[in-house]
Amino acid sequence: MTQPNGVTNGEAPAEPHKLFDTILVLDFGSQYTHLITRRLRELSIYSEMLPCTQKLADLDWKPKGIILSGGPYSVYAADAPHVDPEVFNLDVPILGICYGMQEIAWHFGKNVSAGEKREYGHAALKIQRHSGKEAHVDRLFAGLQDDEEVWMSHGDKLSNLPENYTIIATSDNAPFAGIAHEQKELYGIQFHPEVTHTKSGNVLIKNFAVDICKANQNWTMGAFVDQEIARIRALVGDKAQVIGAVSGGVDSTVAARLMHEAIGDRFHAVMVDNGVLRQDEAKQVKETLTQGLGVNLTVVDASERFLGLLKGVSDPEKKRKIIGNTFIDIFQEEAKKIAAAAENTALAGKVEWFLQGTLYPDVIESISFKGPSATIKTHHNVGGLPEKMDLKLIEPLRELFKDEVRKLGESLGIPHDLVWRHPFPGPGIAIRIIGEVTAEKVRVVQQADKIFIEEIRNAGLYKDISQAFAALMEGKAVGVVGDQRLHGYIIALRAVQTTDFMTADAYEFEQKFLRRVKNRIGNEVQGVARVLYEITSKPPATIEFE
Ligand SMILES: Nc1ncnc2c1ncn2[C@@H]1O[C@H](COP(=O)(O)OP(=O)(O)OP(=O)(O)O)[C@@H](O)[C@H]1O
Ligand SMILES: O=c1[nH]c(=O)c2[nH+]cn([C@@H]3O[C@H](COP(=O)(O)O)[C@@H](O)[C@H]3O)c2[nH]1
Ligand SMILES: NC(=O)CC[C@H](N)C(=O)O
Ligand SMILES: [Mg+2]
DSSP, rough: OOOOOOOOSTTTTOHHHHHSOEEEEEOSTTTTHHHHHHHHHHHHEEEEEEEOOOGGGOOOSSSSSSEEOOOOOOSSTOOOOOOGGGGGGGGGGGEETTTHHHHHHHHTTEEEEEEEEEEEEEEEEEEEOOOOOGGGGGGTTTTTOOOEEEEEEEEEEEOOOOTEEEEEEEEETTTEEEESSSSSSEEEEESSSSSTTTTTHHHHHHIIIIIISSOOOOOOHHHHHHHHHHHHHHTTTTTTTEEOOOOHHHHHHHHHHHHHHHHGGGGEEEEEEEEEESTTHHHEEEIIIIIIIIEEEEHHHHHHHHHHTTTTTOOOHHHHHHHHHHHHHHHHHHHHHHHHTTTTSTTTEEEEEEEEEOOOOOOOOOHSSOOOOOOOOOOOOOOOOOTTSSSSSTTTTTOOOOHHHHHHHHTTOOOOOHHHHOOOOTTGGSBBBBSSSHHHHHHHHHHHHHHHHHHHHHHTOTTTSEEEEEEEEOOOOEEEEEEEEEEEEEEEEEEOOSSSSSSBBEEOOOOOHHHHHHHHHHHHHOOOOOOOOOOBBBBTTTHHHH
16 A cells, blocks of 8 residues: 555554544545545544545554545446445444435445435434434434534435434435434434534534544644654654755745754755745745754755746746746755765765655545546645655655644744745745746835735734735836836735635725835835735636736
8 A cells, every 4th residue: 555655665654544543534526525534633533534445455554433425426326436345344433424325325225316306505404313222323413403404415315214224314305314323333414514504513523533433532733743753753764864845834844843853954954045035035934944943954046047047938837837847956956965965974874855745635635536527626736846856755744734734833833923924836926927027026026025014914914814915017007206207017916815725805905004005115116106906806816916
């Protein structure tokens, strides 16, 4: 089996699923599957998602319980996905959600057919309590009202109860809205407890994971740090060196700090100043990482190289390619230099590993089960750096969601301001200047951006906003400055609110605030004739301009 962090032998240091009680979520391709994992993590229960086709024989750990997700298919269709039947012999509690419940019913008696109508949206659930020797079936709904508001999204239905099952909930349109095995810990629900529209969804998930599966609620970042440091040490050994690209963003900083904690100066962080960073960014990152966090960081000033390559280029995709490729070239050059410099020192040892700040959403994206009918979402991942390199990947954050990375950062003593920083794209200001990038334009954007962010901070709005920045429009506009005609730059300000960066709304500033920012930019940034505020949401726009 392929394991995280490039380890393929049998002596791999234990991953979280071996160290923490784990609820396994088997994915049938629902848009909400990852939310099941998120809800469990919020309950401090470790959970991992795998495709529904996972063979149990290939799993070298045992989950405390299994959740079968929803999915866009119909279980009775010839090409429908099914779980490994061994799942039902593993003797751990199972909860089927929507398609997952239909899968249970199909497995135990082919009792699923197309419904007369699709049910989509809010539904009223009526819970049926049992007593006596069947009372164990009530455990899933313990603490819930007899009538609950839930959220449904299905077209198929159970046509009959499988043998030895009993009804635990109904709705107007779904007589089998909840089912449970009379003796075993097997449950199915037609609604989605993982979406917030299902009011008591979290209670239900907790009932299943904690009360039924007996999973420990010990997944905390404090516990993770110690385990992860031990894992990194075991993986890297006591000689090898590790390099990593660090941008000053949250993910790479947290990963770097963790790495430093684990192996000290055998970790080398490299930051590339590509000439399109924020004002004084390289200097500040150097200070924070070296002095603040004790991480060994080299800043490579390649700004002239990048700006030279970008000269005359105005196509956005070309800009991105040039920047991406040059990153790789520089990184490879640096890897060689580090190995050469260490050769005759106490640190001598091969540079064997490359650190990457991959997060769990990137992993989910690559493991989720997607059939022909499911939509594929677009996804940003600069990553890319190590592909062409002769190094093994080490990804200490690959099991974590962004909010967990932030918690981890705080528990590692990374300053609050850095942990809560807005994301900043690898191609930087180059994709915030429409058209050709020049040193002069970069200067204008950097200064305007600095003022905008300063004012946002002063107004106490920084944390309310997910991402904010200044950009430069193509062309020039006419203005008047002190009786003189000015043919100057057009700055656009952008600020958005979003939870996942897949959709976003423009932030609604007070007019007074925008005026203040406009005044400061007009007065302090030479050559700016106009300041605009961009209000397009995503979609149809994207967050960046290019
Ligand atoms: N200027 C840079 N120098 C070195 N590495 C970089 C630079 N810019 C980006 N990277 C690498 O690309 C990765 C992806 O960038 P990305 O912006 O997605 O993450 P981040 O910067 O770590 O965090 P954040 O999303 O908060 O900005 C970084 O983790 C880092 O490894
Ligand atoms: O590291 C990065 N390299 C990139 O090439 C890149 N493009 C967009 N972004 C960031 O992704 C989020 C969504 O941006 P878009 O709506 O513009 O696609 C926003 O947070 C963007 O800043 C990038 N980050
Ligand atoms: N959301 C789901 O899991 C839907 C399951 C199945 N495709 C149905 O329509 O009933
Ligand atoms: Mg970044």
